[in-house]
Amino acid sequence: MPTPSRYWREIPQRYRLEAGKCKNCSFIMFPPRLVCPRCQSRVFNTVVLADAGKIVTYTIIRVPPHPFSDQAPYAVGIVELDDGVRLTGQIVDCSFEELKIGQRVKIEFRKVSQEGDAGVIYYGYKFVPE
């Protein structure tokens, strides 16, 4: 079981979608990095990601990893946000039949998983069809 520090150090990204924008080439990286993978610059601004985008691809997980056992089946997709950044996350509040590539989704803050009945509850972003 990870220590809480492993969880809270990612909170700016998971709760607030804070990303790094390269001051040199404007490439947006999520999570933020120390070196820009496009131009090797090391100077960034903190920006907040767009809160909506479209589905690039998706799947329905039928055989889940352990912390997600009680959630399966569930949809996971890669979404391209309106600022061009792509994120992996669950697509919720819709029937699997409705899902399609290119569909518009918005980001919502949700519970992601939990460590048993008394452990840490993990939160983060999920996608909901618009």
Add this chain to the structure above:
Amino acid sequence: MREVAVLGVGMNKWGELWEKSLRNIFTEAAILALDDAGIDKIDSLIVGCMSSGLFTGQEHLSSLLADYIGQVPVPAARVESACASGGLALRMGWIEVASGMSDIVLVGGVEKMTDVSGHEATFALGTAADQEYECYHGITFPGLYALMARAHMEKYGTTREQLAMVAVKNHANGSLNPLAQYPFKISVEAVLNSVMVADPLRILDCSPITDGAAALVLCPVEVAKKLKKPVVKIIASGMATDTIALSSRREITWIESTFQAAKKAYAMAGKKPEDIDVVEVHDCFTIAEICVMEALGLVEKGKGGKAVEEGLTALQGKIPINASGGLKAKGHPVGATGVAQAIEITKQLRGEAGPRQVKEARVGMTQNMGGSGGSSIVHIFERG
């Protein structure tokens, strides 16, 4: 750099080996390789293993395995690049011999995956993806490749049946390989009716959980000639990396690391895709083989599914792929896979592949891949 040859190869039956430990599985393969090479002393040991720590609680394989193969105090290294750990071990061994640092290097790969439950194995394999930004959201490895499959189907019209045909072909080849975990044929209908794991991928699209090891001995070509052994040269080694997260790639359906590794290997070998007679690729999932064929330049981008359907990659086809049965039928003990691919190509080029022999194979290639394509390693072999 010196020219490098494969002096001997060794592999045992793969499967769920309940009665054997990691150290014994590895030692059996190493003994077979040393006997095949006709030697009993090595200068160095390199082992590929993805996650002995999570699968068995054992790290420090350099010491453990050098000891159990009776070769201490030789230097030894364990290398890791997820499911490409075996290919990386081969590359490191190749560099060590080519550079002149060592003459005789034992290159091995091993994974003991059935000492933990299925859930724990799934977790261990998941560590090859981005823990904080992929796994955190409940994605699995079949899930990541399902994302690629869905995108490939949408973009290029690849069909569900074409994906199934990859597994059917590899099982047909695997039925001719007595060391394979699943040496039997399956049908397209069986794949299409098997349990759904991550839409559109079903269980028969997935490589299995396997215990297994593979080992080979590398030496300078001059030494192989002196020992009057059949000479199979490794004429190129290419490796490339890409983003660990699938979502960060520019194209979901394109495995850039394989393309880059192959580009380096083709240039080093002075070969083109059409010069290759037999290929072993990393078919961890059916869609992976299709994407890899394209990235290796064996078929045009987007035409992988069609090539499989037309039989181009069958044992009797124009570009036989995975004559061994591939990861799908032979099994996928992750750290051992890259080494076993090199063993199959060595056997093919020696003309020792029995009923699955590709006729007049002179030049062969292996492609081993880590994660969803975050690392790829390509080697090219030629009969001496």
